[in-house]
Amino acid sequence: MNAPITLLLTLLAGYLLGSIPSGWLAGRWLKGIDLREHGSGSTGATNVLREVGKGPALVVFLVDVLKGAAAVLLAKTLLPPLALGAATDWWVVASGLAALAGHSWSIWLGGKGGKAVATGLGMLLGLVPLVGLACFGIFLTVLSVSRIVSLSSVLAALSLPLLMLGSFAAEGSGLRPAYLLLALLTTALVLWRHRSNIQRLLAGSEPKLGAARQVDP
Known part of the structure; x- marks a missing residue:
């Protein structure tokens, strides 16, 4: 299989x-509902928690983590034999x-x-395990104090670029631009997907975990 086809298939597989x-499958199989029409309308684990159990x-949380990790690990397996050099990092990041x-x-x-x-957590665990674990630790710490899933997600996302930079320093590997860009884009995506949650956080109306209404991360 030539390089362009391998690269395309890696991105498609991701x-x-x-x-x-x-x-969505959990809601459909276990409760006969479409999660897009219930709760926050998200198909993430928190909406499953509220609507299904x-x-x-x-x-669902574990499967979603595995999805991100599998995409990165598959790219790490398939791409090195192509001898892309420094470009390998960029293609692995693109797959994530x-x-x-x-x-x-x-x-x-x-x-x-x-x-x-x-899925972002899984991607980080596949890419830089220590950074993924650190982000998850921040998420759990904030959640244990605030009981607000969206706040925990946002703060963990904001910490990601700094944690990635710290990992470069700890490893002494020098700056890896592709990994840093991934951290920045992941942070931007999480913040964008949580923009309505952020508005409620600023207004003091974001519900806590276990309340009647909880917005999904």
């Missing part, structure tokens, strides 16, 4: 992995971003989906 509608929400796009705008759900937090 998008299709990300677009697997795990939350804790067990299904955990499974394709997974995020697939999760947020799934082809199977008419361009709808979740807000890319769990």
